[in-house]
Amino acid sequence: MADRLNKTSLSAAEHGQRDLAARLDWNLIRTFLVVADELNLSRAAKRLFVTQPAISQALKRLQGQLGYALVQRRGPQIALTAAGEEVQRIARGVFADVSSLEMPARDATDQVVGRVKLLTVSRVHSQRYNDFLADFHRRYPRVELEVEVLRGHDVLMAIRQNTASFGLGLCRLDTPCVERRLIVPQRYALFCGRPHALYARREVEVSRLLHEDLVTFTGDYLGDTLSPLTLFREHHGFQGRLAASSSNLEEVCRLIMCGYGIGFLPEDAFRRETEAGMLRKLPPEEGLADVDIHLLWNSQRPLRAAEAVFRDELLAAFDRD
Known part of the structure; x- marks a missing residue:
């Protein structure tokens, strides 16, 4: 009878382990290992290129699957529980074994x-x-x-x-x-084309730009991804009329080069046109805004x-x- 009970208990335990292995999300284990290394959710999120709430949710799901706590929160820092330390030890061994597959995969x-x-x-x-x-x-x-x-x-x-x-x-x-x-970091600046009156002017002050016609993006409004340019324009009081616009960066550049007005362009992306004399960079010399x-x-x-x-x-x- 005792042997039968022992075999029954062993069978139940083995069944429970197989069930856990089948439903365990190993992506959550990988996330936990990064958290255990950093002991800081913000740094772990940066390493994994996800948000901090995503890290917290992953920990919550893993602890739910395992049925016990792995970490204890202490403000922005965290500490591993005794169970967490054991899971860390086991998981590192598993991932170390899996890493042996890396060389054939590279080949x-x-x-x-x-x-x-x-x-x-x-x-x-x-x-x-x-x-x-x-x-x-x-x-x-x-x-x-x-x-x-x-x-x-x-x-x-x-x-x-x-x-x-x-x-x-x-x-x-x-x-x-x-x-x-x-x-790719991008710094936007103001430009004009060869036909524009400012192109040949020796000195150009920022105040001289405030009433010039403007070439801009059709999406360049407050709240859009290019809003730093809009904010700069409004901060400095640009009052020139909108002469032309496009949703395409190449077409915005074309319109500026053809003299429709001054406009915003990323400096590095149009350096070749500037060096070839098709565009002239205008003040301020440090550019206007970062739109990365x-x-x-x-x-x-x-x-x-x-x-x-x-x-x-x-x-x-x-x-x-």
Whole structure:
């Protein structure tokens, strides 16, 4: 009888372990390991490129699956419980075993197959980005990359609506469901074209610009992704009429070069036109506003293998000094 009871108890325990292994989300374990390393939710969120609430929710879900507490909150800092320390020890061993698969996987990078849809604003001026694309295609030739150029606002909205893998666009503020990572810093300045009266003027004061006709983006209004430019314009009291506008950066540049008015452009992206004499940079010399380009993705989107590789490789490329 005793032997039968022992066998029954052992069978129940084994069944419970198998059930836990089947339903345990190992992404939550990975998140916990980062939290256990940092002992700070904010730093863990930065390492994983997610928000702090997402980290807190992941911990809550993992503790719910395991049935016991792993951490104790002490203000912004956290401490591991005794159970948390044991889970950390076990999980590190598991991930160490899994890492032994890394070398064969590296030898088989060409086996990653899939499609990545990338939405981007125009004129992303970055040699590092170009180098990444070339290297990524060399290492993962079977990943199909589809690139579509949209306005900054449309890129952000598409990512929020989860209609593309990633976006390269403008996102100054935290946005629900959207993770962002700075990729290309951009400094906007004022320019005029060769036909404009200011082009040949030796000295140009900021006050001289206040009544000039303006070329701008159709989306350049308060609250939009380009609102720093609008705020600068309103702060300095620009009173010139709107002479032309476009939702496309190339067309805005064309209109400025054709003399329709002065306008805002990212300095680095149009350095070639400036050096060739087609554009002249106007005061203030330090430029007007930072409107940086970020890599954007939907935090609630489960990434396919090709998408995960693309994101991880791109972020790693821009992490290098």
